[in-house]
Amino acid sequence: MAVVFKKPKALTDAPFHYCPGCPHGIIHRLVAEVIDELGIKGKAIGVAPVGCAVMAYDYFACDMIEAAHGRAPAVATGIKRCRPENVVFTYQGDGDLASIGMAETVHSAARNENITVIFVNNAIYGMTGGQMAPTSLPGQVTQTSPYGRDVNHCGWPIKVSEMLSTLEGPEFIARVAVNNVKNVNAAKKAIKKAFQNQIDGKGFSLVEVVSACPTNWGMTPQKALEWVESDMLPYYPIGVYKDRTAAKEGK
């Protein structure tokens, strides 16, 4: 019988702990498929964050390390500077990357550190049970913004891709989504480019994946994906925000 779908080799057999309907599973699979397709499983070293993906080290079959909250880009820097021949990636959420780890994010981008960053933006702190994130939308109800995010009180959500693309340093900054098949396919393409860039020595490549959190948004998985389309993507538009090589080649 023809095999039409199988688990990528870059994933272990450990069952995911993620909630039903959580797109982390899709994003893990995309990263693993890319690792398989590029043939870099033996060279890859992944850095897990603190947040929902904290146990990613059990899921990816390559060498893995678990970083302190927000410090994944610094840890990845340490590894990459020691082992430039390896392919080093971080997998981080919005609280990790855009709040507590913002300094590490900005400076590793500014240094054009030759690493790949997968940034999962679901506009909420999932692991701790649904608090306001640096990317929570204006008016968004969370455990710590029970009356809706009041931008006059706690400021505006941060558009990470737009912000990082103003830096000279980084090679590639793109925002993708995983709310439908078309977007999932495009997301994989961007993730593959972000890894290929590192292999080619081009430098810091970050893919922001607009994701969903049905559990903490209080929605069904289907409704959550619709909310991504109706509310998240207008604020966080999909697109390539910086591609130095393409810009050089006049593309």
Added chain:
Amino acid sequence: MAERVLMKGNEAIAEAAIRAGCRHYFGYPITPQTEIAAYMAKKMPKIGGVFLQAESEVASINMVYGAAAAGMRVMTSSSSPGISLKAEGLSYIAGSDVPALVVNVQRGGPGLGGIQPSQSDYFQATKGGGHGDYRMIVLAPASVQEMASLTIKGFNLADKYLMTAMILADGTIGQMMEPISFEDAQIETYEKPWALTGTNGERKHNIVNSLYLKPDELEVKNFERYERYKTVEEKEAMWEEYMMEDAEYCVVAFGIASRVAKNAVVAARAEGIKVGLIRPITLWPFPTKPLAAAAEKVKSFISVELNMGQMIEDIRLATGCKKPVSLCNRCGGMIPSPDEVLAAIRKAQKGE
């Protein structure tokens, strides 16, 4: 005769680290340890190493964590307020059982404190600093020569016991110049099968991690770690004894304070006071053995410190509170004169 070179204490640390095989340095500028970074910035690119100035102490210690996990001899250096910021990383490094060398060229605190020499991070270095059950090997150099030799020793011990070795120096030794030799340097190397190298398709994936959500697993991890610490306590305590053979009074001092104390001991001996000095070289493990032995014969102890008496607790524990311990101290960046220490010895002799 061994070749001797004149070096600044901070530079001696940097040169010793390079000789020990350290090719990766991550740091953030802070006085009074800047010469270490400057030396590394100059040397590392010439020898195929990496010097990287991080965006913060927090980032630099996490770069150290990554590099250590990758199996490299790696170091960072800072001074007191910077070490507070590194505390998070120190805890993760301990929890992940990877080796690193961290230098603290202490300055006065708390808070922003001052930039003059101090020993006021004794508690932070020996009792914790970061969260959780863990220890660091703490080495306290008292000369530029020891800045070099203890740095090499520190790398060896860190690799041997898979933990952080901290050089707890102070601004004086960091800044002063003395002739030193690297001739006796013993570089040990250890296999690191746990390191992140990429599996190369040849083995199961390595995971460097400090998260154990199952409490029984975390407990076992901590028990195992403390078994290792026990071996360190049994085997690695280092100290110097000076004029202790017939001593009736015992001065205890480490680092730069021990240099002042030694002069005072000599002066007191000239006055006929039978006093000696025990100088802990490792602050953790604390040299319990010589202090316990001294407690059997001396009348009292005098702790000479550049802080508010942080080492006294360890002296009392080591001696089972058998004999009184008095304190002769300055702090905030002030250093006692030998006369001040001599006065403290005289007071001790009078039983004051």
